[in-house]
Amino acid sequence: MSYDPPDAVRAFADSHRIEYPVLSDVGSQVIRELRILDQDLEAHQAVFGVPTRPEQLGVAYPMTFILDASGRVERKLVEENYRLRYGGDWLVQELLGEPASPPTLEARATGPLATVAGRFWIDSTTYFPYQRRSAQLELSIGPGWHVYGPVVPPGYTGLHVAVQSVPEGVRAGAPEWPPTSPFHIEGLDEEFAVYEGTIAIVVPLEFILPRGSGVARVEIRVTFQTCSATECLPPNAIELVLEVAEAPIP
Amino acid sequence: MTGIDYSERGPRVGEPFPNIRLPDQRGTLVDLHALRGDRRAVVVFNRSVVW
Numbered sequence: 059m060s061y062d063p064p065d066a067v068r069a070f071a072d073s074h075r076i077e078y079p080v081l082s083d084v085g086s087q088v089i090r091e092l093r094i095l096d097q098d099l100e101a102h103q104a105v106f107g108v109p110t111r112p113e114q115l116g117v118a119y120p121m122t123f124i125l126d127a128s129g130r131v132e133r134k135l136v137e138e139n140y141r142l143r144y145g146g147d148w149l150v151q152e153l154l155g156e157p158a159s160p161p162t163l164e165a166r167a168t169g170p171l172a173t174v175a176g177r178f179w180i181d182s183t184t185y186f187p188y189q190r191r192s193a194q195l196e197l198s199i200g201p202g203w204h205v206y207g208p209v210v211p212p213g214y215t216g217l218h219v220a221v222q223s224v225p226e227g228v229r230a231g232a233p234e235w236p237p238t239s240p241f242h243i244e245g246l247d248e249e250f251a252v253y254e255g256t257i258a259i260v261v262p263l264e265f266i267l268p269r270g271s272g273v274a275r276v277e278i279r280v281t282f283q284t285c286s287a288t289e290c291l292p293p294n295a296i297e298l299v300l301e302v303a304e305a306p307i308p
Numbered sequence: 309m310t311g312i313d314y315s316e317r318g319p320r321v322g323e324p325f326p327n328i329r330l331p332d333q334r335g336t337l338v339d340l341h342a343l344r345g346d347r348r349a350v351v352v353f354n355r356s357v358v359w
Contacts, residue, residue: 059353088330091326098314124348131321131324134319
């Protein structure tokens with residue numbers, strides 16, 4: 059649903075061959091009744107240096123409601139803003155609890171002494187300009203070894219994920235870390251939060267790239283420190299690279 | 309990015325979603341709950357189909 063007039067909605071649905079109902083809420087009447095009129099549009103657009111025109115006021119907040127069979131709100135998905143938005147495959151994944159498609163772009167790398175191996179993938183070969191896509195990072199930590207979690211006492215190297223791209227513009231949102239396990243070292247009073255075995259981290263990728271940017275080379279650098287019960291290796295890193303093509307205009 | 313939290317606005321989880329009656333792309337007046345029947349549904353708010 060949007061606040062556009064019916065002829066604009068018809069042109070859009072025709073050009074994208076959309077069969078499901080696309081609703082037209084002229085005057086944002088329903089959007090107001092639902093109490094979701096976007097009152098922060100100017101602030102959200104200002105983040106991207108985009109001024110807001112008066113006719114743009116009237117849009118709804120970027121929200122998605124999943125209704126159960128009785129018509130109650132089962133889930134409410136609230137996105138940060140309109141400029142950066144997930145695509146339909148993300149919605150399918152949220153609804154079905156499984157990826158819309160199998161991993162299609164994947165990179166692997168192995169750390170020192172093969173104590174840490176990484177796999178990094180996304181469920182698409184393409185991105186749309188200003189799209190958010192969830193990437194998966196899987197780290198396999200060798201038996202008898204652990205890595206420090208993201209939160210460590212000063213002086214230690216915690217697990218860290220950094221993303222850069224060529225051309226510049228792809229960045230990582232806050233990773234979703236799995237829970238850590240406690241780890242004690244005999245004779246030390248400190249408790250560490252660590253990871254062992256195989257862990258999966260969700261890394262939201264934001265493709266802040268204008269139309270025409272072409273292939274985005276996404277470089278993810280995973281910094282970590284591997285330790286056993288008796289020794290620690292120097293901090294190290296693995297780099298994983300995905301080359302993601304720009305999606306054609308639909 | 310802006311730190312503005314609007315997640316509490318609008319219908320909440322567990323509440324009945326108010327009925328919507330609006331024209332679709334074919335000009336047909338759509339009654340959300342009537343169309344839904346006893347099935348689940350997804351209601352997506354899009355900024356605009358024009359800009």
